[in-house]
Amino acid sequence: MELSSENTGGAVIVKAVGRVDGANARDFHEGLEASIGAGGESMVLDFEGLSYISSAGLRVVLLVAKTLQQQSAKLAVCSLSDSIREVFEISGFDKIVPVYADAGDAMSGLGL
Amino acid sequence: MSGIQPPYKILVVDDEPDLQPLVQQRMRRYVRSGQYQFTFAQNGVEALECLRQDDEIVIVLSDINMPKMDGLALLDQIPKVNPNIRSVIISAYGDMKNIRTAMNRGAFDFVTKPVDFDDLKLTIDRTLQQLLEWRDALGARDRLVALQNELNVASQMQQSILPKSFPQGSDFEIYASMKPARSVGGDFFDVMRLEGGVLGLAVADVSDKGVPAALFMMSSRTLLKGAAIGLGKPSEVLAEVNNLLCEDNETAMFVTLVYAVYDPSNRKLTFANGGHNPPVLIDRDGNATRLPLTGGVALGLVPDLEYEQMSVTLSPGDHVIFYTDGVTEAMNEAEEEFGMDRLEGLFSQSRPSEARVVNDVIFDAVMDFAGDAPQSDDITCMTLRAEG
Numbered sequence: 001m002e003l004s005s006e007n008t009g010g011a012v013i014v015k016a017v018g019r020v021d022g023a024n025a026r027d028f029h030e031g032l033e034a035s036i037g038a039g040g041e042s043m044v045l046d047f048e049g050l051s052y053i054s055s056a057g058l059r060v061v062l063l064v065a066k067t068l069q070q071q072s073a074k075l076a077v078c079s080l081s082d083s084i085r086e087v088f089e090i091s092g093f094d095k096i097v098p099v100y101a102d103a104g105d106a107m108s109g110l111g112l
Numbered sequence: 113m114s115g116i117q118p119p120y121k122i123l124v125v126d127d128e129p130d131l132q133p134l135v136q137q138r139m140r141r142y143v144r145s146g147q148y149q150f151t152f153a154q155n156g157v158e159a160l161e162c163l164r165q166d167d168e169i170v171i172v173l174s175d176i177n178m179p180k181m182d183g184l185a186l187l188d189q190i191p192k193v194n195p196n197i198r199s200v201i202i203s204a205y206g207d208m209k210n211i212r213t214a215m216n217r218g219a220f221d222f223v224t225k226p227v228d229f230d231d232l233k234l235t236i237d238r239t240l241q242q243l244l245e246w247r248d249a250l251g252a253r254d255r256l257v258a259l260q261n262e263l264n265v266a267s268q269m270q271q272s273i274l275p276k277s278f279p280q281g282s283d284f285e286i287y288a289s290m291k292p293a294r295s296v297g298g299d300f301f302d303v304m305r306l307e308g309g310v311l312g313l314a315v316a317d318v319s320d321k322g323v324p325a326a327l328f329m330m331s332s333r334t335l336l337k338g339a340a341i342g343l344g345k346p347s348e349v350l351a352e353v354n355n356l357l358c359e360d361n362e363t364a365m366f367v368t369l370v371y372a373v374y375d376p377s378n379r380k381l382t383f384a385n386g387g388h389n390p391p392v393l394i395d396r397d398g399n400a401t402r403l404p405l406t407g408g409v410a411l412g413l414v415p416d417l418e419y420e421q422m423s424v425t426l427s428p429g430d431h432v433i434f435y436t437d438g439v440t441e442a443m444n445e446a447e448e449e450f451g452m453d454r455l456e457g458l459f460s461q462s463r464p465s466e467a468r469v470v471n472d473v474i475f476d477a478v479m480d481f482a483g484d485a486p487q488s489d490d491i492t493c494m495t496l497r498a499e500g
Contacts, residue, residue: 055319062364091387092409
């Protein structure tokens with residue numbers, strides 16, 4: 001699993017590539033926490049390159065959403081593959097974290 | 113982490129009286145700086161006594177030829193007192209026979225007489241370095257053992273809450289089993305006899321692993337049982353358990369579960385899905401249909417959610433399979449997933465006959481598929497069969 005982030009237009013866009021499972025969920029968490037901007041920016045998780053996410057990974061998404069919420073910032077996810085979208089739909093996570101087609105949609109969805 | 117710190121205690125063993133003042137003089141700089149601390153003994157017997165009295169000694173520096181107990185005999189005895197001590201032998205120059213014997217008996221290194229104190233200092237430091245690394249490794253091993261114990265506790269907790277036997281009836285059959293992953297996951301299932309001959313069925317998957325997940329699983333299961341007995345309707349049961357799990361859930365752990373109530377008298381199955389994989393209905397001819405998701409969110413995340421429930425009326429010979437993602441996401445060595453299609457196609461050729469057989473067929477298929485690939489998640493499957 002590889003993470004890369006860029007700060008653009010008032011949000012941090014983090015691209016996750018590879019697999020997130022129980023074995024690297026902690027790295028995933030630390031990487032996302034480290035990407036949280038100092039200025040209370042919202043975050044967009046771009047999952048285009050993500051091939052798999054386990055429930056431990058979903059839990060990290062939620063923890064990061066909570067951290068951002070404390071800073072009055074928001075979290076959105078975008079560019080889900082069919083299988084990742086299915087995971088979000090089955091678990092009901094798509095009702096907790098907004099899901100967008102791409103980063104541009106996510107930015108406008110966040111009001112940026 | 114090594115548990116030893118300077119000054120490092122070194123025991124010098126020699127029957128010749130001139131070595132002690134020489135060591136004290138030539139090493140005094142390191143003694144004053146707090147790096148080393150020396151103790152002296154005249155022979156092997158005295159040396160062992162020193163080791164028994166002072167378990168902080170980390171290195172023994174010993175001559176070979178001594179009265180009472182010589183250096184080679186001492187080498188045999190040291191591990192019995194303390195296996196983590198390193199020994200350095202002082203031998204006559206060119207005495208390869210004794211040096212070889214000493215090394216065979218576990219000496220870490222040797223220096224030769226007349227002692228070159230610069231060389232001795234280097235030898236001591238090298239020995240200490242190795243000893244520190246060794247003790248670090250031992251510490252890591254101990255921590256690993258502690259972690260393993262923790263996982264065993266979690267595993268026992270997980271096993272202890274699973275039903276060992278299932279309700280029997282002339283008009284239904286239930287069978288369930290779980291194959292835990294090596295690192296403890298958080299699957300569980302439950303079968304409850306409720307009022308009026310109705311059955312409560314649950315299959316669940318907790319989001320994380322280890323002891324915290326096992327504790328979360330225990331409370332999920334207890335809350336579910338309480339709500340199932342008190343409330344009855346699956347939608348209300350999920351809403352209640354969700355609210356209870358949301359209290360003080362700072363760690364954002366969650367559980368996905370399907371809870372269903374089955375009434376054998378009219379073969380009506382009512383179910384509510386909280387973020388879990390959809391159960392699969394296999395009819396008597398082996399055709400598979402996914403039961404619809406009821407739109408529920410995984411439990412423990414957001415309080416005050418409403419959950420929907422749906423009902424289906426089963427026909428005699430129908431099987432309903434409740435499972436966790438350990439089944440559908442089981443991977444083979446090519447990193448392909450078992451997937452829903454394989455699960456749903458399992459009975460297209462051979463009609464399902466009884467609950468236990470159906471359950472076993474699924475497990476066997478998943479195991480066959482996975483081959484030698486390691487199992488990364490718990491695999492849980494519960495089968496309900498409706499009889500006429």
